[in-house]
Amino acid sequence: DTAVSQTPKYLVTQMGNDKSIKCEQNLGHDTMYWYKQDSKKFLKIMFSYNNKELIINETVPNRFSPKSPDKAHLNLHINSLELGDSAVYFCASSRLAGGPTDTQYFGPGTRLTVL
Amino acid sequence: GNSVTQMEGPVTLSEEAFLTINCTYTATGYPSLFWYVQYPGEGLQLLLKATKADDKGSNKGFEATYRKETTSFHLEKGSVQVSDSAVYFCALSDYGGATNKLIFGTGTLLAVQP
Numbered sequence: 001d002t003a004v005s006q007t008p009k010y011l012v013t014q015m016g017n018d019k020s021i022k023c024e025q026n027l028g029h030d031t032m033y034w035y036k037q038d039s040k041k042f043l044k045i046m047f048s049y050n051n052k053e054l055i056i057n058e059t060v061p062n063r064f065s066p067k068s069p070d071k072a073h074l075n076l077h078i079n080s081l082e083l084g085d086s087a088v089y090f091c092a093s094s095r096l097a098g099g100p101t102d103t104q105y106f107g108p109g110t111r112l113t114v115l
Numbered sequence: 116g117n118s119v120t121q122m123e124g125p126v127t128l129s130e131e132a133f134l135t136i137n138c139t140y141t142a143t144g145y146p147s148l149f150w151y152v153q154y155p156g157e158g159l160q161l162l163l164k165a166t167k168a169d170d171k172g173s174n175k176g177f178e179a180t181y182r183k184e185t186t187s188f189h190l191e192k193g194s195v196q197v198s199d200s201a202v203y204f205c206a207l208s209d210y211g212g213a214t215n216k217l218i219f220g221t222g223t224l225l226a227v228q229p
Contacts, residue, residue, distance in 0.1 A: 043219040055214045100210035101147045101166040106159040
């Protein structure tokens with residue numbers, strides 16, 4: 001059973017379009033995250049939700065809007081896509097928010113290519 | 116702010132060679148430290164972690180010791196295999212009381228040749 005799953009795995013789209021990436025975890029975790037990995041493999045956090053509440057919002061453009069319908073799902077909607085949005089987006093989850101020893105479990109990633 | 120510095124790659128080794136990937140950190144407080152591995156075309160997997168000073172994390176023959184005095188968490192393996200070829204990320208937990216996020220290093224590509 002996949003612990004953290006993402007769909008789609010690949011997403012190719014034109015500039016200006018709107019797209020969504022979905023994430024689901026079956027680990028029973030309370031906290032979920034979105035990270036962005038750029039072309040140089042650098043990983044940076046974007047958002048974090050704890051039990052459907054937004055708790056981390058790093059300086060991400062307003063075009064990015066996360067939504068958590070329940071604690072097992074965290075989706076990422078991106079409006080007006082730009083070339084610079086091309087990256088791999090990783091979803092992750094952990095047992096507790098604010099627990100420095102907790103392990104974050106990552107999904108397989110969604111490779112977004114904006115043409 | 117908190118940060119992680121990793122040695123630049125790529126690191127190219129022959130099978131059965133000894134591996135060290137250096138990682139140092141800057142942090143206030145006492146973060147937990149992690150090594151994640153990303154195999155080609157896959158997501159990140161936790162390799163090992165250490166949650167306090169002098170702890171040693173180990174898994175699959177890899178080891179790393181949390182050294183507070185040198186603010187380091189170097190990854191080592193005594194004998195690498197071709198299947199260890201991947202990108203290795205050092206990370207620390209940036210704990211903000213009610214929030215926790217991982218701060219990653221830039222990753223180190225390891226290529227093991229037969």
